[in-house]
Amino acid sequence: MPENDHASYLNPILSRYRYQATHLMQILREAQECYDYLHPDAIDYLTAELRIPRTKIEGVASFYSFFYLRSRGRYRVLFSDNITDRMLGNVALMKRMCNQLWVEPGKVSEDGLVSIDLTSCTGMCDQGPALLVNNIAITRLDTGRVDEICDLIREQVPLAQWPQEFFRVTDNIRRKDILLDDSFISGAALAAALIRGPEALLAEVQVSNLRGRGGAGFATGVKWESCRNAPGEAHYVVCNADEGEPGTFKDRVLLTSYADKVFEGMALCGFVIGARKGMLYLRGEYHYLLQHLNAVLERRRQQKLLGSGILGQTGFDFDIEIHLGAGAYICGEESALIESLEGKRGTPRNRPPFPVTHGYLNQPTVVNNVETFAATCHIAQKGGAWYAGIGTGKSAGSKILSVSGDCERPGIYEYPFGVSVQRVLEDCGAKDTQAVQVSGPSGITVAAHEFGRRIAFEDLPTAGAFMVFDATRDMFEVARNFVHFFAHESCGFCTPCRVGTSLLKNLMDKLHNGHGSPYDFTEIERLNQILLSMSHCGLGHTACNPVLDTIAKFRPAYEQRLQQLEFTPAFNLDWSLQAARRMTGRDDSGAHMHDRQEPR
Ligand code: SF4
Numbered sequence: 001m002p003e004n005d006h007a008s009y010l011n012p013i014l015s016r017y018r019y020q021a022t023h024l025m026q027i028l029r030e031a032q033e034c035y036d037y038l039h040p041d042a043i044d045y046l047t048a049e050l051r052i053p054r055t056k057i058e059g060v061a062s063f064y065s066f067f068y069l070r071s072r073g074r075y076r077v078l079f080s081d082n083i084t085d086r087m088l089g090n091v092a093l094m095k096r097m098c099n100q101l102w103v104e105p106g107k108v109s110e111d112g113l114v115s116i117d118l119t120s121c122t123g124m125c126d127q128g129p130a131l132l133v134n135n136i137a138i139t140r141l142d143t144g145r146v147d148e149i150c151d152l153i154r155e156q157v158p159l160a161q162w163p164q165e166f167f168r169v170t171d172n173i174r175r176k177d178i179l180l181d182d183s184f185i186s187g188a189a190l191a192a193a194l195i196r197g198p199e200a201l202l203a204e205v206q207v208s209n210l211r212g213r214g215g216a217g218f219a220t221g222v223k224w225e226s227c228r229n230a231p232g233e234a235h236y237v238v239c240n241a242d243e244g245e246p247g248t249f250k251d252r253v254l255l256t257s258y259a260d261k262v263f264e265g266m267a268l269c270g271f272v273i274g275a276r277k278g279m280l281y282l283r284g285e286y287h288y289l290l291q292h293l294n295a296v297l298e299r300r301r302q303q304k305l306l307g308s309g310i311l312g313q314t315g316f317d318f319d320i321e322i323h324l325g326a327g328a329y330i331c332g333e334e335s336a337l338i339e340s341l342e343g344k345r346g347t348p349r350n351r352p353p354f355p356v357t358h359g360y361l362n363q364p365t366v367v368n369n370v371e372t373f374a375a376t377c378h379i380a381q382k383g384g385a386w387y388a389g390i391g392t393g394k395s396a397g398s399k400i401l402s403v404s405g406d407c408e409r410p411g412i413y414e415y416p417f418g419v420s421v422q423r424v425l426e427d428c429g430a431k432d433t434q435a436v437q438v439s440g441p442s443g444i445t446v447a448a449h450e451f452g453r454r455i456a457f458e459d460l461p462t463a464g465a466f467m468v469f470d471a472t473r474d475m476f477e478v479a480r481n482f483v484h485f486f487a488h489e490s491c492g493f494c495t496p497c498r499v500g501t502s503l504l505k506n507l508m509d510k511l512h513n514g515h516g517s518p519y520d521f522t523e524i525e526r527l528n529q530i531l532l533s534m535s536h537c538g539l540g541h542t543a544c545n546p547v548l549d550t551i552a553k554f555r556p557a558y559e560q561r562l563q564q565l566e567f568t569p570a571f572n573l574d575w576s577l578q579a580a581r582r583m584t585g586r587d588d589s590g591a592h593m594h595d596r597q598e599p600r
Helices: 006-016 021-035 040-050 054-063 083-087 090-101 143-154 188-196 198-208 220-229 250-257 259-273 284-302 334-341 370-382 384-388 421-428 475-489 495-512 518-534 538-542 545-553 555-559 578-584
Strands: 075-080 114-119 131-133 136-138 173-175 236-241 277-282 319-324 365-369 398-405 411-416 433-438 444-447 465-470
Touching: 006 021, 006 040, 021 040, 021 054, 021 319, 021 334, 040 054, 075 090, 075 143, 083 090, 083 398, 083 475, 090 114, 090 143, 136 284, 173 421, 188 198, 188 259, 188 370, 198 220, 198 259, 198 370, 198 384, 220 259, 220 365, 236 259, 236 334, 236 370, 250 259, 250 284, 250 370, 250 398, 259 277, 259 284, 259 319, 259 365, 259 370, 277 284, 277 334, 284 319, 334 365, 365 370, 370 384, 398 421, 411 421, 421 433, 421 465, 433 475, 444 475, 444 545, 475 495, 475 545, 475 555, 495 518, 495 538, 518 538, 518 545, 545 555
Parallel strands: 075 114, 173 411, 236 277, 236 365, 277 319, 398 465
Antiparallel strands: 075 131, 131 136, 398 411, 433 444, 433 465
């Protein structure tokens, strides 16, 4: 560990980022790669060189799950913990690894070699269970692969020498439509845009009725026009590739196999709004894509599809850089993402003003999803009217779904908008399905009687997640997993969400532990009202969705947990003394608080 020579390790990083504090996230990430964690002396050095307070650096570092202010070992293992990972046995595999490596979950081994913990969904639901080791994804875990990983860690084999098969991530594209069509030629959309000119291209995007694919569905043409018309010293294009909604992995596939289309869409946006700089914010879990994406960018520069004078057009200068996130779901919210891009904690901003007028560095900024940018290439080439003719009246074009859970063929499915849930279930080989979670934990739980509903903004809007649950699954436990996710990912900025999501988690745990009563349903509804009316951003607003949906549609899963009609507290003092009774070998009446039965 190079603890005594910070300058030789940190100066090249600092120069690469021009000693700018706005690049703090990237500087911290690379610094951590040198030390395995953010060593206190390294933070001192960065404080002096960047001329920012140490508290700011520590405040940023402590916000993100993938930054460590204390050593977490040379091998940092994080098991993905989406509900689909749970269904595939991630917890048993983690326990197996912990036993073999003599380490408790969440702790560092005594020899400082390894730490093992859970993390939120890593976007590999179609090939889970999955884990990250030193931020690099490993998929298709089973007992054999876990045992091999344990051997490699024990023998301290560098990650670069691990079998490459471990790191194989496949696209699993099962159905293609216009967006995943392979006939796209790099530069063709830009060439078409240059012939049209920026105003006409904007008009085509407006005619297309393209709506943002991140979930909210805001009209892309309106967003681009507002940004184009906003005054500012510079305009920026930001691609939101912080695909953190559990169960969503379609951006991963677009960036793996269709990166040209995504980058070209960003350049089209730059052309329309007059931006010279674009940034792709890549979620930290997709670190393994960084090298590939940088190679695509470099090739595009050589092809004159990025840089100065794109395709020979004087004055059309646009380039893209990649910023890597560090494990914070909230950074998928566009204003939190901008804060993160500026090297800060990913706390959502007050809105208005909106990013189109006051975005990155307070300048006009378009933030769009990966899939949205890719779609604009087709509009530039074939026109807005052609695009508007696909899908439904209010939902033009196609939608890529990330299908996972109880089905024979999990993976990527692209359909024109308006496809029914039933059709998707048939295509993916789902049997005996009792529910589909559309659009992740913050979305909608669709029960069997609703499978005729359609994927479209006017019926079931979605960022892409489509998680399938067959009749063997306990929908209470599905909702409980989602609630734990929200409590973990609440950024803590506002009290209603910070406290409310924890209270909700506690209520669900109370039901799980057999202490529930009908009173708790009222309490959940009360919490929902508080979260809806007083939370600062969408995470708080939607945190109760999975619970309310499953109470409404799968009530027996809750009622079977109610052991009494009277309110009971979550904490049972007598039960909590059972460990002490075991240690002292006592079970007489004097060792009990009262004669209440121990809960399940
Ligand atoms: Fe953060 Fe939750 Fe408040 Fe959003 S609602 S700002 S996630 S604490």
